[in-house]
């Protein structure tokens with residue numbers, strides 16, 4: 174089957190066996206991270222993608238062209254920690270160029286821990302970055318150190334102060350709700366976000382990574398919502414069924430403006446049936462699901478001179494095999510990767 178079709182031939186889409194179509198590409202640019210959050214990347218992690226196997230900015234540009242030809246409409250950069258790539262602005266530029274060549278509005282987002290972001294914000298936005306999610310589980314520097322095993326909170330705080338003046342919209346602050354202490358900290362995180370015009374989102378712990386087996390005993394969305402309702406006046410917002418977060422408008426209070434918050438209930442209310450994501454790892458492997466243990470390699474054929482059509486065929490095959498839901502994989506008792514390996 175030809176992929177870059179002309180005439181009236183319909184463009185192929187990243188359709189899976191369950192009828193879902195992928196439109197959202199999660200693109201990991203590295204599996205390395207400068208934090209060691211015990212639930213994601215333990216201190217003794219020691220197996221990294223060899224540097225020569227990381228996709229270059231030009232290769233990312235090529236694979237984005239292929240993805241856009243298959244119906245992808247937005248690209249989110251993740252990792253590992255994307256800011257560890259010194260060439261991140263060039264990567265964004267290449268993706269931006271691919272959108273322009275395809276005649277499509279660029280939708281490029283970044284998920285980051287914000288360490289070192291302040292000094293790079295201008296170059297990343299100039300290259301075409303449009304949206305950003307900051308991962309931050311606590312505002313307490315001591316708890317930050319206890320969770321992330323690195324004393325980098327001051328650098329994160331500097332970036333959070335600079336972000337409101339940037340062109341990025343929306344800015345989301347994502348916090349994984351790990352335990353009772355996280356539940357207690359919710360009001361402070363929400364007020365902090367609303368005062369900066371950020372959207373705050375709670376993320377339910379997922380059964381993936383080194384502490385994945387403990388997911389069932391961690392707070393669920395209902396606990397998070399109960400805590401939110403104790404402190405804020407919430408009105409539900411109609412959401413796109415493919416969106417991972419349920420969202421609420423928060424009414425203004427005496428010490429915070431109005432704003433938007435969300436809860437991502439990947440565990441207690443999985444959104445697998447409407448999932449529209451496809452994933453590309455930092456070494457060019459397509460994973461159809463975050464929990465997949467199988468992949469299709471695009472790096473080798475790309476470096477051996479495969480055409481865009483041939484790469485597209487491989488991507489279509491990988492996506493067709495997307496599992497119905499992540500419970501089918503996690504429930505099978507097999508060890509799943511950490512989010513930092515595939516790209517969270």
Ligand code: SAM
Nearest residue numbers: 213252253254284285286308378379512513517
């Ligand atoms: N380094 C970037 C960052 O910090 O945003 C991107 C990668 S990081 C793996 C992406 C997100 O995955 C972080 O918010 C992290 O807290 C989250 N994460 C990792 N393991 C998780 C788990 N088991 N359940 C829920 N979220 C998890």
